[in-house]
């Protein structure tokens with residue numbers, strides 16, 4: 001007789017959720033040729049030679065009979081931007097493929113685009129696994145991209161971030177009154193100013209100061225703003241443009257005033273701003289290249305959350321541009 005368990009199903013789910021996984025969508029065709037697919041994070045590798053993988057499918061899944069009969073199925077390792085696709089294929093009783101871009105693979109397997117990796121498999125074995133059936137497949141074909149994978153952890157979607165061996169960020173805070181190397185304000189300021197130091201070299205070369213650069217950048221996103229609206233977009237820096245500064249940019253032929261004190265970039269102003277932005281983007285590419293695409297996606301995700309959580313009500317230049 002089975003030994004008495006001292007945990008309930010909820011605790012079991014919680015413990016399993018402590019194991020981070022990727023997210024896959026597994027597709028096949030049923031006996032009538034209709035496309036079938038499910039979201040599964042029970043995917044795992046089994047053997048390298050021959051190449052074999054597995055996934056577990058709940059006996060209660062509608063797609064069970066299709067997978068039971070299928071000779072082939074395709075595994076899609078989802079990329080970070082495919083959360084919506086994961087949710088779509090986790091629903092039962094809907095047309096999961098409606099409006100989804102599909103290619104055809106081996107034996108007409110429906111293949112999804114934009115994934116981190118795809119494997120087309122032939123069913124090798126099926127095992128009983130309690131309330132799930134375990135499908136083992138031999139991998140017949142695969143392709144992959146550099147797209148950052150989607151992660152599932154503790155019941156939520158997440159992103160994979162590599163740990164840095166060279167930074168001692170896990171050190172416990174000293175608990176003393178002074179700042180230490182883990183103080184977020186220090187880390188953010190240091191990263192920002194070091195990055196901006198190099199952007200500024202370009203700005204200074206064109207005889208512009210920081211505020212003039214901010215004005216040109218704001219107008220490059222959405223032209224035709226007055227002084228107050230221009231300033232609203234970089235008020236978080238503690239800096240502000242003055243009417244004299246705008247007049248100076250007009251005299252240099254970079255801006256022109258319009259009706260109701262609205263300001264516009266001249267063709268020369270737009271050209272110069274695009275050059276400055278191209279320089280900043282080249283620097284961004286250089287820095288992110290050192291992190292790699294996956295960490296870059298994680299970094300953007302975390303910094304965006306910080307921007308959100310620290311915002312005292314400042315607008316984003318892109319919001320107004322989208323509304324215009």
Ligand SMILES: Cc1cc2nc3c(=O)[nH]c(=O)nc-3n(C[C@H](O)[C@H](O)[C@H](O)COP(=O)(O)O)c2cc1C
Nearest residue numbers: 038039040041042056057058061062063090091092
């Ligand atoms: C992140 C995530 C992972 C999942 N992993 C599995 C899994 O490994 N096996 C499974 O049977 N269902 C899994 N599911 C649930 C199925 O995707 C879901 O039950 C689906 O509706 C089954 O589709 P069907 O009823 O059309 O067959 C998962 C759902 C999510 C959101």
